Amino acid sequence: MIAKKYKTLGLIALGIALGTLATAFILPRFTSTTSEAAVDAGERKVLFWYDPMYPATKFDKPGPSPFMDMDLVPKYADEGSDEVAGVTVSPTQVQNLGLRTDIAAMGQLTYQQSLPANVDFNQYQYEIVHARASGFVEKSYPLAVGDYVKQGDPLIDITVSDWVAAQSEYLTLLKTQAPAELLKGVRERLYLAGMPNELIEQLSKTRQIQSYLTIRAPISGVLTSFELRSGMTVSKAAIIATIQGIDPVWVVAAMPESLTDFITADTQLTVAAAALPGQHFEVQKWQVLSSAQENTRTLSLRLFVGNPDHLLKPGMSATVSLATKSQPYLLIPSQAIINTGDEQRVITQDGQGRFIPKQVKIYAEASGKTALLSGLQAGDKVVTSGLFLIDSEANINGALERMREQPAEHSNMATDQGAAQ
Structure with missing residues (x-):
């Protein structure tokens, strides 16, 4: 019993010794580490927490993401810059994301x-053929709607009895050598009665009455209407054909x-x-x-x-x-455009490697190129690949809000166009 009691006391003494060692060595180290973490957290101010997959949603406290199976990530105040509305991406991340850029330049959209x-049909070549005189169709040439006729081709032959009296008067005046005024008046009556000028001239030369008229195509073209046939009578207002x-x-x-x-x-x-x-x-x-x-x-x-x-x-x-x-405009690759419906923007890269969102105004797009009216200048470097990841980061650190607060840069396109021309 005595031996067992001394053994128990020995174990108690050993436990006290180990506790002392832990207090002397292990606890100070843990406390020191915790204090350093607290100092780091105290030096860097946390603005909010967010899920990288849903960067637009911000949280006041850390914890699990309600969207993905992951913890929320802190956004520190020193990660952004108020002077430049942009974000900084390390060269390693640039390479991993496969970021590519292109240069905005003046050019023409093809x-x-x-x-x-x-x-x-050529509506400027459209003729309506009238009889111009009442008569009887002696002959209708073998034509139908859809046939092609050349200028001067005969359409129908008609006999016009109304011309006989006026022609007889005209021939009588010619024989009696009547004054020119009288002859001119009778010629005018014949023309108004529908007698073509060439038949009036033929009457003056042959001194024979003409009552037979051949109506010809005034232009070359396709007959789109032609209804007269031999034996029909026509009035002077009748439409012979349309060509x-x-x-x-x-x-x-x-x-x-x-x-x-x-x-x-x-x-x-x-x-x-x-x-x-x-x-x-x-x-x-x-x-x-x-x-x-x-x-x-x-x-x-x-x-x-x-x-x-x-x-x-x-x-x-x-x-x-x-x-x-097109006329000369500032051109960038179409894949550089981020179109949200309410606005169009691009991600530019400045000389210090920072990525800055800028609003642009689009004129037109063709053949993989987009012409801009304003927002950029010739020589600006725009991101063409991986821009949505940078755009999300810009949205997180407030770069987009600062972009919208600043007036958009307007290119003097008229000056550039004039210089290009």
Whole structure:
């Protein structure tokens, strides 16, 4: 019993000794480490905590993220700069993120597009053929709607009895050598009665009454109406035929409203038709019509296309290939644009390597390039890859808010354009 008691006392003494050692060596070290951490935390002021995957949401206290399976990350006051609305990324992070940049430079947008179109009659070559005199159709030439006629081709022959009396009077005055005033008056009556000038001249030469009239095509084109046949009677107001030209033919394309400013005298236009593969047709001239189509929000682009062989038929579908360049503008790659719907911005990199968001105003985009009206200057370096990660960081440290508080930089595009031209 005595031995067991001394053994118990020995163990108690050993425990006291170990506690003393812990108090002397281990506890001071723990306290020192904790104090250093507290000093570090005291030196760096925490603005808020956030989830890097949802940087727009800020929290007042640390803890687990409600969005992801991770802890919230502190945002320190010394990580941003109030002088420059930007963020700093280490070279290692730049390499890991695969950040790439490009230089803003003056240039012209190159725009190419194929526009759907239709072939139509040339409405400037449109003739309505009247009889101009009442008569009887002696002969109708073998023609029908859709036939092509050349200028001067005969359409119908008619007999006009109303001319006989006036012609007889005119021939009598010629025989009696009547004054020129009388002869002129009778000639005028014959012309108003529908007698062509060439028949009046023929009457003066042959001194034979003409009651037979051949009505001919006044222009070359396609008959779009022709209904008279032999044996019919016609009045002087009757329409004999309508003729519409097809050389040059009209090609009308539907053009987006956004292309209005792109269409210039230097625009290249070519026409092709699906029914004529491999063939392209010369555009003689073109014009943009003054009204837009409300249902499609397009403008009508009218082209005058040479058609000497009549290969292009009215009603055919066609394609208009458009190639044009804009006036000089400040250009950047389109992938550098961050479009939020309410604003457009880019991430620029200054000479010290800081990434700074800037608002921009866009003019147009084509072929992977975007033309700017304001916001940047020639020579500015813009981020084209990995910009969304930097944009999120800029949103966290308030760089975007400071960007919006500052007036946007406006480029004097008119001066730049004039210098470029």
